[in-house]
Amino acid sequence: MNKIIKKVVAGVLTALTVASITSTTAFASTSYVNSVGSAKEDIGILSDSSYTVIGKDTTQDKKSTYSNITPADESITSPCEVYATVEEGSKVYDPENPNADDDGFVDGSVIASLPTTIILSGTPNAEGYYEGSGIVKVKGNVAGTTIVNVVPDSTVTLSSQGKADISANIVQEYTKFVIPTSAVTGDDVNKNLDYVFNNDCSSTVVVKTNQATAGSWHGAYNNVVSLTTAE
Secondary structure, eight states: OOOEEEEEEOOOOOEESOOEEEEEEEOOOOSOOOOBOOOGGGGGGGTOTTOOOSOEETTTTEEOOOOOOOOOSSOOOOOOOOOOOOOTTOOEEOTTSTTOOTTSEEOOOOEEEEEEEEOEESSOOTTSOEEEEEEEEEEOOOOTTEEEEEEEOSEEEEBOTTSOOEEEEEEESOOEEOOTTOSOOSTTEEOOOOSSOOTTSEEEEEEEESOOOSSOOBOOOEEEEEEEEOO
């Protein structure tokens, strides 16, 4: 399982009016490496075993191969396997997409947009909670087995001068984002991931506490953002 983890500090919390500022975080690619296309020169491997073929797929450990077939009275079937690997985060050719550039390519970078500051309301709701919310959105050109994880801490400690620390709960609807055809399932899985941002590939995050009293409160929590591969 490949995992690339990047921790993002998720901002200042104070008991004021509700607001949210999002920050865009780019991912590095996983172990998928762009394959190099076979070339007609690769037939040279038949006459020279030391010839280095051009066509290679290092991710799948494959390269251009050839064989000699001697025709006979009966027909002979000679299979040819085809391999290709496209690096995650690569641009996608989609000229009809409004996000496409002049050449018809759409940026496929794997990106999570998430709050870096959330403000809790200074007025409690009907249940006695001082609450603020935000949105997490994810996009990216990823493999069918890839999971984009955005996992916040479950709580954050808030401090106020002259008072004892209090705790606020952090609840996020979805923490795993995958493409619609992924086999990954679960209540915490969002299956609307695409190589462009869309409103369906998002998750609400809520920070709330019923322990706040008069004064200004502050704290910070972490989001752990990673790419993992489904088993």
